[in-house]
Amino acid sequence: MIVGAPPTQRGVVCGTSYEARKFGVRSALPSATAGQLCPNGIFVRPRMEAFREESHRIMEIIATTGAVVEKMSVDEAYLDVSVICQAEAADASLLLALPLARELKHRISTERHLTATIGIASNKLLAKIASDHQKPDGLTIITDQEKVSFLLPLPVRTLYGVGKVTEQTLNKVGIATVGNLQDYSGDLRALSVRLGRNSDSLHSAKTTGRWKLVTRSRASPARKRVSRTRTTARFCGHI
Numbered sequence: 001m002i003v004g005a006p007p008t009q010r011g012v013v014c015g016t017s018y019e020a021r022k023f024g025v026r027s028a029l030p031s032a033t034a035g036q037l038c039p040n041g042i043f044v045r046p047r048m049e050a051f052r053e054e055s056h057r058i059m060e061i062i063a064t065t066g067a068v069v070e071k072m073s074v075d076e077a078y079l080d081v082s083v084i085c086q087a088e089a090a091d092a093s094l095l096l097a098l099p100l101a102r103e104l105k106h107r108i109s110t111e112r113h114l115t116a117t118i119g120i121a122s123n124k125l126l127a128k129i130a131s132d133h134q135k136p137d138g139l140t141i142i143t144d145q146e147k148v149s150f151l152l153p154l155p156v157r158t159l160y161g162v163g164k165v166t167e168q169t170l171n172k173v174g175i176a177t178v179g180n181l182q183d184y185s186g187d188l189r190a191l192s193v194r195l196g197r198n199s200d201s202l203h204s205a206k207t208t209g210r211w212k213l214v215t216r217s218r219a220s221p222a223r224k225r226v227s228r229t230r231t232t233a234r235f236c237g238h239i
Helices: 031-037 048-063 090-112 124-133 147-151 164-172 178-183 188-195 198-207
Strands: 002-004 013-016 068-073 076-080 116-121 139-141 232-237
Touching: 002 031, 013 031, 048 068, 048 076, 048 090, 090 116, 090 139, 116 124, 124 139, 124 147
Parallel strands: 116 139
Antiparallel strands: 002 013, 068 076, 076 232, 116 232
8 A cells, every 4th residue: 555646646655554564665756656666555645634634633642641741743753651661670671661662562552442552761862773674563672681681783774873874984994784884993973975964863863872862742741850770662653
């Protein structure tokens, strides 16, 4: 299934099923090109009002958790559950988030009849990677103890902000995996002409591991930050 204008009309792809993605169809691709790549694909027009309404209902379910919610799009949000999932050790705090994640998946399935993929980790970067790991109906946790072994073999394109062009640039200097990036002895900022603004963020990730925390939603109540371990769950609902 391909959501967007039919291939006989001017327009782009808004979304696709996983079956269509196997043919190279992706969001923002011209519909005519999508029709050529996937000639047997079924094109349907988007129903944005229905999408927004369903998104609102799912976000209402998420809000009941008491987490600080940062909505990213119609089907994606970050949850900072540090206050409600706090233990003495970092990984123990992450494990406390598992029952909450399972309950969210169950409620979305039974109340909205949709699947959801959730990733749990100590920051947004890792939570995003975790949620992308077992789509379309997965639950993945990346503990601090396991994060290095989990990340190193992954393609460098797994990292946020690394698209096709950046991936090709990195591949040319021998960086194909996250492990290659970690071991790279050069200065990534020297590739700034080809990497653009990604050079600084990749250099920061490589040298400091510092990544943005959850930005508080205006709808979320103010909370005093007293926790030692930050637990971030990335929710991706497939609508």
